[in-house]
Amino acid sequence: MSAPTTGNPANTTAAGTPARRPAPVIELTAKEVHDHGGVFCPNPKAGMKIWNTHPRVFIEIAHAGEGKCPYCGTVYRLKAGEVLKGH
Secondary structure, three states: OOOOOOOOOOOOOOOOOOOOOOOEEEEHHHHHHHOOOEEEOHHHHOOOOOOOOOOOEEEEEOOOOOOOOOOOOOOEOOOOOOOOOOO
């Protein structure tokens, strides 16, 4: 019989639930932002394959300078110093 183990595996929280990885933050240039002031997620810049992720959604970033995907949590933000024209 093996001895019981103590501690948590690296991929669980103290409560034993699976740990979540922090959502990626994707910095964008003004040229990478759609004419309507946002980007679509999933996005190839985030290393996502469109065929195996969530439905495509528009993430508006023109007003706040960043936006977060409601499905995967990826944050899209303008790089420092970037300015969107017309917004």
